Amino acid sequence: MSLFEFVKSFSHDLEENSVPYNEEKEKNSPLEVTIKPEALDTSNISEGEGNTAFRPTSFEQYIGQEKAKKRALCYIEGCQKYKDHFPNTFLSAPAGCGKTVFANILANMLDKKFVTCTAGEIKSEQQLVDKIVECESGILFLDEAHRITNKIGTFLLPILEEYKIAGKKIKPFSMFFATTHKGNLSENLSALVQRFPLQIELDNYKYNELIRIFQQFLVKQYENENINNDIFLKIAKNCRGTPRIGLSLLREYIYIRDWNRVKDNNNLVYNSLTKRDIKLLNYINQSGGASKSSLAKYLRIESKTYEFEVEPFLINQELITISNKRKITEKGQKLLKDLNNA
16 A cells, blocks of 8 residues: 555544645645644643733733724724724734734724634644634634745635635634734735735834833732832843843742843843854854855754844844845944953
8 A cells, every 4th residue: 555545544534523634735744634622632631720920901901012002992993883893903023022912902802702823723724714613703813824824825815805615605703913924924925914904013112111011010920029120121121122031031030039140041141132142243243244044054043043033133233234145233343342342
């Protein structure tokens, strides 16, 4: 029996809730069988409270992003006035900047069911349909939208356009896409991106906003703890403008009460720059410039990891520029000189 015949035979024996073998898999990709969550046996897992960490549940608690909040409120008021369903919404922002929380708050304000999943989870058209059914005409939130396959994206297009599935009309629902890499999605599925009338890009957080976020978290999560404002400022300066990173640093400081140890544990050098960042800047400076792939190899990481996790902050801080090569700026050279002389 050939491998293909074996796989087809095997797929017939899978339980009713499993996803069958997909013959359109990319060539040479490994065999992958996906089991739907409802088919999993969770009887031996003890029930608990889940994640009890504080998360904002209203725009009053959601600090910062004033422009995004005002725009969303305009749509909420308009949809309620004219009895329209809330439009498909595209949220883009760096990782850890509150996209999921923002969407969840909108769902609360609209009194709609909120169903969340990641693009990586949706491997078949049926899985997407199941999620649409699950959200019950509420909000279907798809995180890491840049990972959506062309097949699923193409299947979703007419659904968002006409609210039809296989020729059957369905009740309108609100599709929310969230991603850190909108450009990757629009490159291959630009028509899909255009089906999102409301497109919101979250701004970088300012120091004073981050400090307010940290203070609110401390009161809600560790009400008996006191922290000096100087520590809040140090954390704000070293979290790359990202609340998630800042809250992680804050929690570590609460545990050990030693900022120098927190800095050392996280390889922080100066204003969010890590030892890896400084190493990279020195390499670019000494080599006179290098390509993205060369820098990724130098750091021994994947090219995509470099592009999306390392480079954006250095560009945002105006320490490197991109042309044919990544080159260090005058500001970057001055920074290295100051650090060497410190």
